[in-house]
Amino acid sequence: MKERIITGIIAAIVYLGLCLFGGYAYQTLLLVMALVGFYEFATMTKAAPFGAPAVIGYISVAYMLFPWTLMNLTPPLSVDHMIWIVMLLLLSITVITKNQQDIKLMALLFIGAFYIGTGFSYIAETRQAPDGHGLFWTFMLLCSIWASDIGAYFTGKTLGKNKLWPSISPNKTIEGAVGGIFFAMLAAIAFSIISPTLFHIGNALLIGLAAAVVGQMGDLIQSAYKRVYGIKDSGKILPGHGGILDRCDSWLMVFPFVHILMLMPF
Incomplete structure (x- = not known):
């Protein structure tokens, strides 16, 4: 219980402090949290956490959390277009590897990247409310x-x-x-x-x-x-x-x- 309380206090101070500060600091924190979250998801689903399919997932999560707005940049691809490309790449891996990377795992990694990337991107978007x-x-x-x-x-x-x-x-x-x-x-x-x-x-x-x-x-x-x-x-x-x-x-x-x-x- 002591460990839980100490961890909770430290985590709250770091998170709420950077949220209060906003900008690149908070966006970076959310990016790191999202990448760690996807690592947890990939590991849990028994995927190689740094294999090619997982790396595609990390890239897609990072794309959704990249500070485009803060940098006054327009993303080269809209999020829905990026998601479609990620889907194509993951499904193609199943074909290229002749089912050694099976469709179920590719589908799970796709869901994980979308679930985690979208969730954290909306958290970031809320802090940047117009x-x-x-x-x-x-x-x-x-x-x-x-x-x-x-x-x-x-x-x-x-x-x-x-x-x-x-x-x-x-x-x-x-x-x-x-x-x-x-x-x-x-x-x-x-x-x-x-x-x-x-x-x-x-x-x-x-x-x-x-x-x-x-x-x-x-x-x-x-x-x-x-x-x-x-x-x-x-x-x-x-x-x-x-x-x-x-x-x-x-x-x-x-x-x-x-x-x-x-x-x-x-």
């Missing part, structure tokens, strides 16, 4: 996600009786999930009250709901594929906490979701 309030939006989403996690944990411990999805995550309860939604919505409302000119309570309720429901789904998705591969943690880079994917599973789903549904008022 309305100039990127720090506010980033903290609001993070606090809503964390409120959901904390609320679900304590509500589940106190009131939890009915299992939510025991075959995937045996400790989660329906009562805990509902508690997580409630606390996430409270957190988002608090940010709305602090800055009512940025977004109204209606938006806050929707964002809080999304942060809790989609965030919990992100957590369950992570639990599901770890069960498939029989592992407890995706990595060991954060002693007591596991890997990057263990800590960011909810973020990687929530940040893209609120952007895609245009819940962020900018």
